[in-house]
Amino acid sequence: MADVKEKVQAEELDDDEKGKEDENWYQNAVRNADLADYSPVKGCMVIKPYGYALWENIQRALDKMIKDTGHQNAYFPLFIPESFLQKEKEHVEGFAPECAVVTHGGGKKLEEPLIVRPTSETIINFMFAKWVQSWRDLPLLINQWANVVRWEMRTRLFLRTTEFLWQEGHTAHATPEEAEEETKKMLEVYKVLAEEWLALPVLTGRKTENERFRGAVHTYCIEAMMRDGKALQAGTSHNLGQNFSKAFGIQFQSQAGPLAHAYQTSWGVSTRLVGAIVLGHGDEKGLILPPKLAPYQVVIVPIYKTDEEKQTVLARCREIEAQFKDRIRVHLDDRDQHTPGYKFNHWEVRGVPLRLNIGPKDVANNVVEIARRDTGEKIRGVSQDGLADYLTKLLDDVQKALFERALKFRSEHTHKAANYDEFKKIIENNGFIEAHWCKDGECELAIKDETKATIRCLPFNFEPKQGKCVRCEKPTDQVVVFARAY
């Protein structure tokens, strides 16, 4: 095994060598919390049970919203014939360099190589062409939960991995208006997921031409601010126009009679959202999880010294757990080999929102002590009666407080830059910068080159306003948001 173990270590070192404090903080936070581990396959991670439970909670919340908006889940092949990728010119240019290619199957060289899906527009739209015949078949609203592979040189657990898990929605519509409405509707679903479940406020807006999905007419996104002031693209929704329907022949008999090409969308979020939670809420101790997604919302730590105390305290802990375990995800940490101090730390680095400490005196006084992970606050003398309601309310408060704190943080780290010197000074400390931009892609790329900042989006809620491009000073009415990003 020596050779493979060395490879793993080499990758770990490679990932660490950037040596930045934030980087180390993130890697440590993820690994100390047991969310994920490096794998022996370059760029691929192992999602450990605690990380996967978090992902399952995200999935459950989002899957319900996807179904409630009329979409159905389906499953399409992992492999895509190489020739399919060629059919949409921009698309192949965007994805070909990142592809993993299967050349052999069943002991033989394949006639045509198969691409491990980097995204499924091509294979799904090939099927749509078979399924869509008439306007009555539209809209076609499909979602897929799947793994995808994009070859990455520099990887970071959850944030950028060669293989990742995601959902990808794919829809076909009779009119461009319906496709545009769908694109925006699903972006709104992502915003709700980010803000109400992940407790992370997000900007919504359009990507620039340079940042657009290859094959889309335009791409919308949600952008969150991390605790270091950097931006993280947390989800995208693409209006594909007729690009793929023309490439794959998705035609339908329109209600008016003539054949027409469908208008399409696609949209996705991924296991990257787990990274967003870590980077969006964490502190020096590690994770802080939003209660609505936390695998354990409450952990109970019994405190005792003697065997007699242990009996009494554990018995009461079990009674307390039973009070609310049908309403709240709770875990009683009854491990005997660890001290309470060890357990406090264990659950703190894992970001459990609330910890109940229960010792002999608490048993005698019929109370518990509650420790809030987000504020560090200790609430003493909370009655053991009616704990289910008390904790439900408190978890709700924590959820809101996390969102408010993130919103305040974003607001404090969002600046305006009147000129390029100011821009360059501000960006050194990260954060968002609202500034005018001339709408020229060259100017955008020069800014990226000179400052590492990119245009995160052309926000929906910004009104046109006369001004000068922050770099080239050409007159423009376009205000955009710049940031350094993950």
Next chain:
Amino acid sequence: MADVKEKVQAEELDDDEKGKEDENWYQNAVRNADLADYSPVKGCMVIKPYGYALWENIQRALDKMIKDTGHQNAYFPLFIPESFLQKEKEHVEGFAPECAVVTHGGGKKLEEPLIVRPTSETIINFMFAKWVQSWRDLPLLINQWANVVRWEMRTRLFLRTTEFLWQEGHTAHATPEEAEEETKKMLEVYKVLAEEWLALPVLTGRKTENERFRGAVHTYCIEAMMRDGKALQAGTSHNLGQNFSKAFGIQFQSQAGPLAHAYQTSWGVSTRLVGAIVLGHGDEKGLILPPKLAPYQVVIVPIYKTDEEKQTVLARCREIEAQFKDRIRVHLDDRDQHTPGYKFNHWEVRGVPLRLNIGPKDVANNVVEIARRDTGEKIRGVSQDGLADYLTKLLDDVQKALFERALKFRSEHTHKAANYDEFKKIIENNGFIEAHWCKDGECELAIKDETKATIRCLPFNFEPKQGKCVRCEKPTDQVVVFARAY
């Protein structure tokens, strides 16, 4: 697109050319019910929304049982370094011929080819070796929901496809007894899934040496009988002994002190179970779904002629739907372009357990007509009041009736064969044959060669009984179950 479309058709023909009636029935049942479709990638299918909804219901039921028995979900890489597969000698012999191989990534030839996982023992046990240090880390109880790829020459939707979806459990234990207990416990979970959810009675038992999972010490299985009398292996649970822990170095400090290799298990069921439902319950009209797994348990078909009737009937249908839609998965088929007769057929081929027909007279009389898919029986004049309870009870009855019918069918198609002539005559009509076997693998293979029947299992509940091998007539006390199988 011409070339790919031709390929798809070629595959369809290829699959059909066996020309058997049962084959055609199955392919038609699956496709008419909109469960799945052929894909342009050889051997891979597209699981359509109705089929995927069925799979999601199976997943939900099984996932709960897996978690209730103490297992945690996790996710491991899709790719396995080729050298990993070599580490367990039998395992590589079993799987290497079926592998899909990635040789290029990110535009470059890879130093070491990557195998698309055919099963994950190797990659998971590599990780277990990192995670398991002490007896306190055991048992390690992990499950993964994933896609896997095994190159298949002859494929059938759901039953045998190159890519399929499944769960694979992987566990490590301190003692051989615990591993054996786990292997049997999970087989029991599969039995409950098959019998209580799929409504399919299953035999449980051990596989012969020839049929054992490559790399396992022994393999247990559940075997169901399909409506044509053939057997279908519906799930397997493997006791891996120390084969993989020795190959991957999973060692732990035992409670007594010295280092020891862990004892392991793995177990899985797949999208094949969707095929089992189709083949296990279907009739000449198509699918018959067990209510506990049916995407729609009840479909409401409004019947009207005039516009006025339509108003009245649809309004009442919506009221009725609202009565129980929080307890029962119900769909109101309010499509205007189709006749009731079209809709009856539409939902029959899709196997919906109960259909409510509601016309103007039913509205006037405050009743509904209920059609049972399993028996074809029509129940007239059922009061619209208290329908939620009535339907809940009736769905429960249908679930039980399906199981009883399948059990009766299996009993009627299970025979004893006293000698080989009898055996060969019986097997021509399929069904299970209980017969003595000499425990010689050569004899087993000769029977397979001569009759296409295989030993499905050495059943747990069969007592040893003196007799003669059905083929070679050597004395033996081993009674086994033979059948032709999918």
